[in-house]
Amino acid sequence: MKANSIKDKFTNLKANKPLRQDLITYAIVIFAYLLIRILDMAGMVNSQLNGLLVPICVYAILAVSLNLTVGILGELSLGHAGFMCVGAFTSAFFSKCMVEAIPLAIVRFPVAILIGAVCAGLFGVLIGIPVLRLKGDYLAIVTLAFGEIIKNIINTINIGRDSNGLHFSMKSAMDLGMEKDGVFLIKGAMGITGTPGDSNFTIGVILLLITLFVVLNMVRSRDGRAIMAIRDNVIAAESVGINITKYKLLTFAISAALAGMAGALYAHNLGSLTATPKTFGYNMSIMILVYVVLGGIGNIRGSMIAAIILYVLPEMLRGLQTYRMLIYAVVLIVMMIYNWAPKSIAWRETHSAKDLLAKVKGVVASKSKKGGN
Amino acid sequence: MALLEVNNLGISFGGLRAVDDFSISIEKGQLYGLIGPNGAGKTTVFNLLTGVYKPNVGIIKLDGQDITGKKTIDVNRAGIARTFQNIRLFGKLSVIDNVKVGLHNQMGYSVFASILRLPSFRKVEAQLQERALEILKVFDLDKEAEVLASNLPYGKQRKLEICRALATNPKLLLLDEPAAGMNPMETLELMETIRFVRDHFDMTILLIEHDMKLVSGICEELTVLNFGRILCQGKTSDVLNNPEVIKAYLGE
Ligand SMILES: Nc1ncnc2c1ncn2[C@@H]1O[C@H](COP(=O)(O)OP(=O)(O)OP(=O)(O)O)[C@@H](O)[C@H]1O
Numbered sequence: 166m167k168a169n170s171i172k173d174k175f176t177n178l179k180a181n182k183p184l185r186q187d188l189i190t191y192a193i194v195i196f197a198y199l200l201i202r203i204l205d206m207a208g209m210v211n212s213q214l215n216g217l218l219v220p221i222c223v224y225a226i227l228a229v230s231l232n233l234t235v236g237i238l239g240e241l242s243l244g245h246a247g248f249m250c251v252g253a254f255t256s257a258f259f260s261k262c263m264v265e266a267i268p269l270a271i272v273r274f275p276v277a278i279l280i281g282a283v284c285a286g287l288f289g290v291l292i293g294i295p296v297l298r299l300k301g302d303y304l305a306i307v308t309l310a311f312g313e314i315i316k317n318i319i320n321t322i323n324i325g326r327d328s329n330g331l332h333f334s335m336k337s338a339m340d341l342g343m344e345k346d347g348v349f350l351i352k353g354a355m356g357i358t359g360t361p362g363d364s365n366f367t368i369g370v371i372l373l374l375i376t377l378f379v380v381l382n383m384v385r386s387r388d389g390r391a392i393m394a395i396r397d398n399v400i401a402a403e404s405v406g407i408n409i410t411k412y413k414l415l416t417f418a419i420s421a422a423l424a425g426m427a428g429a430l431y432a433h434n435l436g437s438l439t440a441t442p443k444t445f446g447y448n449m450s451i452m453i454l455v456y457v458v459l460g461g462i463g464n465i466r467g468s469m470i471a472a473i474i475l476y477v478l479p480e481m482l483r484g485l486q487t488y489r490m491l492i493y494a495v496v497l498i499v500m501m502i503y504n505w506a507p508k509s510i511a512w513r514e515t516h517s518a519k520d521l522l523a524k525v526k527g528v529v530a531s532k533s534k535k536g537g538n
Numbered sequence: 539m540a541l542l543e544v545n546n547l548g549i550s551f552g553g554l555r556a557v558d559d560f561s562i563s564i565e566k567g568q569l570y571g572l573i574g575p576n577g578a579g580k581t582t583v584f585n586l587l588t589g590v591y592k593p594n595v596g597i598i599k600l601d602g603q604d605i606t607g608k609k610t611i612d613v614n615r616a617g618i619a620r621t622f623q624n625i626r627l628f629g630k631l632s633v634i635d636n637v638k639v640g641l642h643n644q645m646g647y648s649v650f651a652s653i654l655r656l657p658s659f660r661k662v663e664a665q666l667q668e669r670a671l672e673i674l675k676v677f678d679l680d681k682e683a684e685v686l687a688s689n690l691p692y693g694k695q696r697k698l699e700i701c702r703a704l705a706t707n708p709k710l711l712l713l714d715e716p717a718a719g720m721n722p723m724e725t726l727e728l729m730e731t732i733r734f735v736r737d738h739f740d741m742t743i744l745l746i747e748h749d750m751k752l753v754s755g756i757c758e759e760l761t762v763l764n765f766g767r768i769l770c771q772g773k774t775s776d777v778l779n780n781p782e783v784i785k786a787y788l789g790e
């Protein structure tokens with residue numbers, strides 16, 4: 166009876182371990198947020214760092230959400246910036262249209278974020294459909310092409326509004342044929358200007374927490390297990406009745422919706438939004454993938470931390486001019502080795518913080534025993 | 539009425555007639571063996587029964603329901619679960635999570651419940667944990683519940699595959715060479731376990747096996763396949779004494 170209850174406690178403890186890990190992840194975010202806030206009040210956050218705070222949240226959300234596709238579902242996607250782009254433009258378009266109708270940012274911005282997320286999520290389903298038939302390299306190429314297509318289409322869209330209503334053209338801004346009082350909402354390659362600057366660090370952190378909450382809770386559930394089962398062995402997953410189609414589409418939709426949310430955050434942090442290769446091209450998609458790979462594929466907290474370090478580092482090193490990229494490259498290599506080299510993995514397994522603690526406890530215990538004798 | 543009723547099943551790969559005119563009838567609660575030399579088409583029969591391959595001809599009926607040509611997941615939902623000759627576990631999931639994936643369609647909650655951690659999530663997860671441990675206990679795997687499946691020794695991986703298949707609550711269990719790679723001690727133990735599963739879960743089992751000791755020890759009836767065709771079918775003792783079967787196994 167007694168042995169049984171102890172064993173029950175033991176299994177309970179193990180079952181709760183992932184939960185504790187998740188709480189640590191949330192705690193890290195909240196602690197970092199409070200730290201920055203305190204430093205800010207003490208006047209220790211310079212304007213350069215201040216400008217990085219919202220983008221940090223954007224890239225952390227992107228990395229965490231991409232890890233859902235790459236690490237948990239195990240499908241290589243190179244179009245994540247495309248989903249972000251959809252979220253950015255749809256949300257910014259909404260805000261620009263509604264800036265007079267809904268003057269309160271606290272009402273308008275959540276709706277804008279939701280619209281960005283839903284639109285990006287719909288595109289996620291759309292892209293998820295070919296994913297059902299493609300694997301590996303082929304899928305990577307399709308998603309990469311998707312990102313580029315999205316970016317290029319957005320560059321050709323012109324939308325304006327005048328007393329007659331909305332005007333739309335894929336040719337040029339002149340083709341809109343607006344009255345004198347007309348205003349451009351989206352102006353081709355010039356994108357959207359004058360989006361209300363609703364984003365701030367606090368909202369960024371809240372969105373990051375929401376992302377972590379959604380992804381972590383999903384991973385540690387029946388659905389997460391089904392998705393990881395598909396990753397580990399599709400044939401076996403089918404043989405136990407897992408609906409592969411449903412779960413692949415679901416994963417792509419959620420991953421894309423979260424990227425869309427990051428896009429909304431990004432768009433409302435800038436005065437003007439343009440779909441340039443630098444912001445939404447495949448370079449950006451690959452950058453996010455680098456965060457995921459270096460943070461550890463399937464490791465949600467790792468993605469977040471890698472995104473923060475690897476985004477902030479090159480910005481901080483700007484003063485060092487020529488050595489900047491060199492240092493950045495070295496950091497990339499070191500992180501790669503730390504995360505993926507078999508020897509490093511083995512070392513970490515034998516030297517984990519928990520074992521160290523156990524060792525210390527053991528030493529203390531043996532000493533006190535000796536003292537007792 | 540038989541639980542599994544298969545008539546004139548056949549499939550070709552290119553010019554190769556891998557399975558031809560295959561018929562079998564298995565009663566509820568039976569322990570049935572499918573044997574034959576390498577490449578005879580045994581695994582292909584399993585793949586046909588579970589919808590991995592679509593047959594060119596033939597009918598498969600489970601419990602009176604026609605399941606010919608159904609998709610793998612629908613076949614599983616209709617009540618057939620299987621293990622694989624080359625083990626296919628979810629390697630990066632823990633042992634217990636492998637079983638919980640098997641329980642996927644038995645107990646559930648919505649995606650919203652999992653993301654928002656609604657009460658239904660907690661309740662069902664507790665049930666899942668309990669049920670999964672119960673199944674693992676039958677195979678003496680409950681102590682390894684939190685171990686990664688890929689870190690289990692070979693013999694235990696085979697057992698875990700059976701656990702996962704059982705978790706889907708099937709009417710018919712297909713085992714593809716469950717004793718492959720096991721030592722004689724483990725094989726003996728496995729024989730006991732298979733019998734126990736049949737009695738305890740009220741299960742019908744069709745198994746492929748090369749180990750004649752296991753086959754003659756636990757199977758009540760046998761079908762022998764050779765070059766995709768049925769060579770002999772009937773009571774185990776009769777089949778194993780059939781001169782044609784002995785010839786097929788020992789060669790000319
Ligand atoms: N998908 C496939 N495409 C082409 N040929 C196949 C395919 N699957 C099986 N075969 C062929 O069908 C024949 C039967 O194969 P099967 O795997 O069913 O044999 P088996 O009886 O299970 O043999 P073993 O005892 O070695 O497992 C073999 O000649 C094999 O090469």
Ligand SMILES: [Mg+2]
Pocket residue numbers: 580581582623
């Ligand atoms: Mg075989």
